[in-house]
Amino acid sequence: MPIDGRASGQGRVFQTGGDQYIEEHHHHYGAGTGSLLAPQPVGPRPPQGATVPDSVRVPLVGRAPGILRDRADLMERLRTAVTGPGGDVHVLHGLGGCGKTAVAHALFTEAVRDHGRVGLWVNASERISLRAGMLAVAGDRGATTGELAAAASGQRAAADLVWHYLDHSAQRWLLVLDNADDPTVLEEGGWLRTSPLGTVLVTTRHATSPLWRGIGSARHPVGVLPEADAAQVLCDLAPDAGTVESAQKVARRLGCLPLALTLAGSHLSHQLLESWSMDEYDRKLSEDSTALVDQGAAGTGSGQSRHLVGRTWQLSLDALAGQGLPEATTLLRLLSCWAADPVPLSLLMPVARGEVDFGHLDPPLARDRVEPALRGLLDHSLIGMVEADGRRCVQAHGVLLDSVAAGVPEVQRGVLAEAAGRLLEAALPQEDAVPSKTPTGWELLAPHVSRLLQTAPGELPAGLAVRIARLMHHAGNFPGALKQARYAAGTAERCLGSDHPVFLTARDAEAWALQYLTHFADAEAVHRQTLAARESVLGPDHPETLRSHLALGLSLNQLGRHEEAVQSVRRAIDGQRRALGADAVETLFSRSMLLEILPELGRSEEFDEAAKVTEDCDRFLPPEHLTTVFAYHGYGEGLRLLGRYAEAEPVARRALEGRTRLQGPEHPLTMAALSLTALVAHGLGRLDEAIAIQQQLLERRERVLGSEHPFTALSRERLTRWQAEARPDRP
Template sequence: MTESVEPNSPESPVPRTAVSDHGRLFRAERDQHITEYHTHIAASLGALGDKQWAGPDSVRVPLAARMHSPIRDRRDLRRALLAAILGSEPEPQGIHLVHGMPGCGKTAVALTVFDEAVGGHDITGLWVNASSTTSFRAGMLAVASDRGASQDEVDAARAGRRPAADLVWHYLDRSAERWLLVLDNADEPAIFQEPGWLRSSPRGTVLVTTRHGSAPLWHGAASHPLGVLDVSDAVEVLLDFQVGDTDLAALGQLAHSLGCHPLALMLAGTYLGQQVLEPVTVHDYLQRLRHDPSTVLDLGAEPGERDLRRLISSTWQLSLDALHRQGLPETTTVLRLLSCYAPDPLPAGLLAPPRLDATALAQADPALTGDRANAAVMGLKSQSLISLQDVPGDSGRPTVRTVQAHALLLDTVAARIPLDQRDIVLTAAAELLSQLLATSDDQYIDSQSLRLFAPHATALLRRSTSTSSRALEPALTVVRGLRLQSYARGDYATAHALGEAATAATRDGATPDALADRYELARALTGVGRFAEAADLHQESLDARQTLLGADHPDTLASAHALGLALYGLGRFAEDEQHMRRAADGRRRVLGPEHPDTLESRACLSEAIGEQGRWAEAEDLARPNLAISERALGAEHPHTLQSRIALAWLLSRNDQLDEAETLARATVSDSERVLGPEHPRTLNAQDLLAGILLRQHNWREAEHVARSVAEVRERIFGPEHPHTLAIQARLARILIGAGHRQQARDLVAHTLTVSTRVLGPEHPGTLNCREVYELATAEEHA
């Protein structure tokens, strides 16, 4: 019996028939015709003892569901695999291993390459499901039959009377046709440990798909790791399903939320594309996705879907079940612990055995003790559920070994932690961070640890808040500590992220701590240049603190000071003076004239007065303030540096350039030593020095200093931060003075456009930029 079939057609019939003792196998000539022939497969697998065994319907038909979306972003890999399969020389084509995390598209790659090789070239395709010993052995014996083995030979191999692997490879090595043998879903390499099952052949290529990318058995195979898609390709996948919403920004947000994970994209796209009676927008889908990602994603599966690899809720569990069979039940608890943190690289030292044993994870189910942690981590790595990588350390420091997992994996695992296990796991996660990041009151953790652990602290707080866990308070304490240290280091972007997390956790509170969270978030907003938002939040915090704590409470006065700084950034100098004067006078009265906070408020007050042109009054305030600060705090105290730079700025604006230059150079030198060369206050001192050098017509040094500040600010703050725009305008002035008018025009034209959009047309920074632009273009208009 023959039946015509169009190769590579999605509608091509896939013959399916049960195989019993005298069942059927289907044989095809390059998938052009399906030819029925009989083979006799006994009811037992010999040593396997499977009394109800049935072999595959056909090893010529891939035992994988056809894709609804074309494969994306795998072009180089497909070309490399096809080149190996089609090698022109009669040399062994080798074993190729495509490995990666569950759902990343390994089978889809193999299926596409299979179709390309069989449908367009003189290659015989053979497909074996290698997910279990039963299916693998049955499939390989069917391959032997396909390549010409007699039924008696197959029966003997199956019954253990002759080596099964030798039989299969005897006929593969003597195949008249070139072949491609796909061993799909080979996630448990132990299946191949019987000697001789995995070999190279001069007649074909073996393509293995697996989650287990590092098994010793794969030694010598060509390894092809497979990750997630690029965002642009992920959006294309969603568009393939006709999701109804062609807003590329919204689809990009959805793709990002799904971590560009191929299976998740397919499920999301399927669901969105099939909602006919009551269409669901991408925005609505995203809202649902945040609450229970695995359940929402599985809505896109076919009704009654039985292939667990095509369900997000179970695809990770298959790997955990395999690890459990290998004697590693602890991997479940380790993965749950990791799901409390962010998908960023997590320093592996956090999971050191003594730290784990100091938590209650030994009472978790499954229990996790320190002596089992390393084996559990390596087990997760073996199934591609996590990766281990070395992250570069800070300058002069060694690399850091880290553990990392995909965001979607962490979200779905976290959402499905049993209720009776959540507090144990979340509290342990908080204790681990607290142990590692604990410092004495006068010490900060190193900047490298701050950089690596900040995202994990915010993720932990978010998880703890959403579950009302006992871990909330310790997690909040960790986030607040890191926020304080980030701000002190001048890392305002990190302080802002931590501040947002803390504020979200205490949003409904009216306690001093909750108000402090809002205050700190507003300070971070000022640091990142979002002055209007900062001013609004500071005003709200000031009013609430005044009501709750009183007008002269130190926290209330701190809010008045911080509000003044935000207003200064907006160019509202009179209002700045009003609030800064309140802070300075109140702090002097409550804290004393030599308190660091008092001295800082007085220095900032002198700048607000100076910005309004009252230079003598401002100097009369700034000069004695610096003297008090030097006497009370020392010449290199950060608040003394602030007082010194304030006086230097006033003197430079009042044409006392020599003294201003001396003070500015001293401040730059001390700030570099005390705060660091890239601290925002150090950059402010360098900015001022560049301005003084400009006024002294010292063009060469002024340009050098200004370019240095501009490069660092753009790298740290971004190209549109108000301070970045300010130094670019100053650099343009310097270039005009140095005779580089064309460079100045190009620079200031762009800066003026951005400044107008970011700050507004009437902001002092924009007005200054417009003045520089007019100077740069004056020669053209003359």
């Protein structure tokens, strides 16, 4: 049947005698002229799930903070960009949960309310939501239904359409691309561009994407809050839960992470059956921080994974696995065995060299995949690069490590803890009774040893904790050594028993620390208990038993029981000569200790014979060995006690030079050597010199030990007395 039709303007008439499929598109970018003039094609449809967002004019996010804390400088830079000429892209990058979206929300609100900008908000977390959101932006800026349908069906370039209408917007705008954690989503199709009419703000966990550099963006790291501001966030949300001081404790435990703070404050403010204070919440956090914090999600109005502390990191790990880096999960699990302190990259080198096998874990971590896995964790802001004590380190947030550790499969926990311990063991300085010099770098490992001992108590972590205590002792940190040794001893006793060698070693370290803290009676009691246990468990001639004889002798000397002290030290020396040899470091060290005891008994001849240890140290030990310095220090002190000041002077100066060179000017034993030089100068009648040295010593001890320390008080008393001697005519 013939069909008559008529068209006018830009209309078309098509006539056919059979089934035909006809498409015709006319794309125009004049004002209001773009349209789809043909019937809708029977062809591709928008991808399933690509629904248009409810709004691009309202940030579709979880609960935003009523007050944005600490971000004043960042907000000022972004505010300047929004009110400026336009054409900028700004990238907020950082760890999940650090508040990037909160900053974007605050800027969005200001731009609309105070600066007359059109605010446009798009969820850029995945391709579907980005495409749908950007097409909605085009519609908001004037694109017609026909143009949008063509773009949605794949009949025209969607990104070109969007940016045409952004470039021809009648109003200036701010476009927020939120949660762009996979920059390839923006890169494919050219979604990220610039326009003279507006500013683009991107929030992402991906800090180092080439896309950010290629677009010429300004990048802004967003980190955790300062403690005071973090505490105020809790007080903002739960003002009746406690004091600012209590809030600071909770904030500190949560690492000042904004997401965790928001959830914690919401939990505290929405309790019905219980009403915890900040202090009670802090105690509960010690049991299961991640699970407890996530209970606050109900009060924020969002339970999405992105808004849960316990799941937010998994989004990044899933993305890394999708990019071919499943090993990043295993590497982060290894890091979760340690503390939230800087981890020296050197600690991971044995993994990269294949010296520690992770091939049987799931996912496996091959030696050649360590570098890519590290890079992936850095790129996704799961770890950051920092410098500590001049060493390159990586660092992860404490709450992140807690949640990752909680998610480690049970079958892998022991394997990971063992590997973490072996890596620490390899990185610590080799154990030596008296090291050649104070080690450097081990201080960074101390918190990781403590964390491992806390989460996976056993023989290896406890032994490492004792080594840390000894290193602290040799570095002059006697309070730290005491605390570390007691913690190691308590844990070792619970998990290994009171007769285990590691427990006894921890008790030995505790007693040495007590001794150097001048708690001589307590030190003597612990040394005696340790000696008895070692004789029973290890035998009377075991090196550790002999070491306890030496330690007990030194404690007895400090208590004025000099005869007993000589007997105990000689017992150690005799046993060490038989078991270790006359030229062994421990034997020479024990011999040097006699030099401080024999003068107390007035045994000059025995002292002169014992002083030959200095010659043996020079002969058998490497140059500048610390045991040699100990020997000369003891020799100088003994000469002083015997009143042989002229002989003591060069010996004391050599001891001071050695201690200063090997242990630093503010080490307690260096200050003891400085004290010796002052006493020798006083004994030689050089009063002005003695006063000057004593004044210097008092200043150091006040600075390092504190004004109330017994050695500080002794220096102050001597200085006062010597100054009075120098001015006998004054009252």
